[in-house]
Every structure is written in structure tokens, then in C-alpha cells.
């Protein structure tokens with residue numbers, strides 16, 4: 695744990711998928727389970743996909759989507775774990791390829807290199823999931839220890855599945 699006297703810190707990475715509007719469920723459940731949460735959204739996700747002001751109130755921290763200026767302090771402590779939910783086709787492929795053109799993907803690339811536990815719930819439809827690049831990205835990231843779960847379920851989106859994936863050793 696990075697915060698010796700405090701709670702473990704969870705980064706929640708939010709991508710621009712329609713289901714992102716429900717990410718408050720994940721944040722509330724993570725807090726319930728003892729995590730302190732900081733949200734990093736892709737720039738596209740900031741375009742109305744989820745309630746950013748409500749998320750800031752809920753987490754007590756700014757939602758990050760751009761890199762800080764060199765002189766600014768780090769807004770979040772280092773992560774004890776990372777959840778990517780919902781994860782888009784675009785972000786998964788860029789992450790696997792190491793194209794760190796957003797703070798979200800840069801953070802994911804770094805977390806991978808640091809060996810931080812990462813759980814991912816993709817929101818990717820069948821047509822995009824059939825693309826060979828996506829299948830290769832999943833194989834590559836799974837091979838590096840990234841934990842993938844099924845986000846899309848008949849009842850909606852299985853947000854808490856991400857936290858269960860982190861519980862596993």
C-alpha cells in the first residue's frame with residue numbers, strides 16, 4: 695500500500711463508451727470496499743459520457759484527463775491498483791501497442807510496467823471485437839497479467855466484476 699496510514703488508492707480509467715454514464719456505481723462500490731478512488735478519463739469520455747462534476751464530488755478529487763504541467767504537483771498518489779471500465783476498442787488497442795497519446799493510456803502503459811494489478815471491463819461490440827487487432831491486443835495484455843472480465847451482461851454492465859478481479863491474487 696502506498697498510503698501507509700490511509701486507504702489503498704485505486705485509479706478508475708473511464709473511456710468514451712455509452713455505459714460510462716454508470717461509472718458512479720463502480721466508484722461507490724470501490725469506496726464501500728475501502729478504496730480511495732481517483733478517476734482518469736480519456737479526453738473523449740469528458741465529452742458528456744459521464745457525470746464529471748458528480749464524480750469529483752464523490753471522490754473528493756479532480757477528474758484527470760490531461761497531463762499536468764511540469765511545475766504542478768502530482769494530483770494523485772501512485773496507484774495500488776487500476777480498473778479500466780468501461781474500456782473501449784480504441785483505448786485497449788492503443789494501450790497494447792504502447793501509443794500513449796492520452797493521459798489515460800499513458801497511465802495504463804506505466805502501470806503495466808510497474809506491475810500494478812489492473813482489471814479491465816471492455817465495452818466492445820461484436821463487430822469491433824472481431825477485428826484481428828483487438829484480439830491481438832487482448833492476447834498481448836493478458837499475457838502481461840492484465841485481468842479481463844465480461845462487463846456487458848444481459849442485466850446491464852457488471853461494474854463490481856472489476857473489483858472482484860482485483861481481489862484475486
Ligand SMILES: Cc1cc2nc3c(=O)[nH]c(=O)nc-3n(C[C@H](O)[C@H](O)[C@H](O)COP(=O)(O)O)c2cc1C
Pocket residue numbers: 708709710711712713736737738739781782783784785786796817818819822
Ligand atoms: C454514444 C456513443 C457510444 C459509444 N460506445 C462505445 C463503446 O461502447 N465501445 C467502444 O469501443 N466505442 C464506443 N464509442 C466510440 C468511442 O467513443 C470512440 O472510438 C472514441 O474515439 C474512443 O475514445 P477513447 O478510447 O479515448 O475513450 C461510442 C461512441 C458514441 C458516440
